[in-house]
Amino acid sequence: MSSDDKSTWANGRLAGRTIAVLATHGVEEVELVEPRRAVEREGATVELLSLETGEIQAMKKDVNAAGKYPVDRTVADAAVDEFDGLLLPGGTTNPDHLRQDENAVAFVRDFVESGRPVGVICHGPWTLVEADVLRGRTLTSYPSVRTDIRNAGGTVVDEEVVIDRNLVSSRNPDDLPAFCAAVLDIFADVAAVKE
Secondary structure, X not given: OOHXXXXXXXXXXXOOOEEEEEOOOOOEHHHHHHHHHHHHHOOOEEEEEEOOOOEEEEEEOOOEEEEEEEOOEEHHHOOHHHOOEEEEOOOOHHHHHHOOOXXXXXXXXXXXXXXXXXXXXXXXXXXXXXXXXXXXXXXXXXXXXXXXXHHOOOEEOOOOEEEEXXXXXXXXXXXXXXXXXXXXXXXXXXXXXXO
């Protein structure tokens, strides 16, 4: 990366903002990497939060091992007010592990309730279901998660990207271009309001 690239990033729409990515083992690699890259290119600092320190194992299509990614700190050691936005990538086992951890669930609940923006894709809404923050909300997800969303009081639509107040959702990796664009817009809008 050239110094010109770095200075462009430093002047991006999200310069000075900190975005949390909450993920653990089994995260779908492309859903972790692409949104993270998008917000970093707009100048944001990104912290990878997880259940444990060390590295998390990402996957491709849920069953093929992909890269390993270093954890910046545990979600138990993080506070919502340290962040300007939250990304919840999918993969089937990633949100299944997260929704069984009381610190992860509390962090997600508090983040949504704070009004800060949250981007969630694919199976990621399982953590939102567990956090009980979907009543009266409209979103999209991977098809196998939709019944859980409805049972949690949410409305599901089958669209590339859905924005409902502070929540941006998409269905799967094919939707990543639209998802990343929407996430950048909502993170930038909130950043402008906070200034």
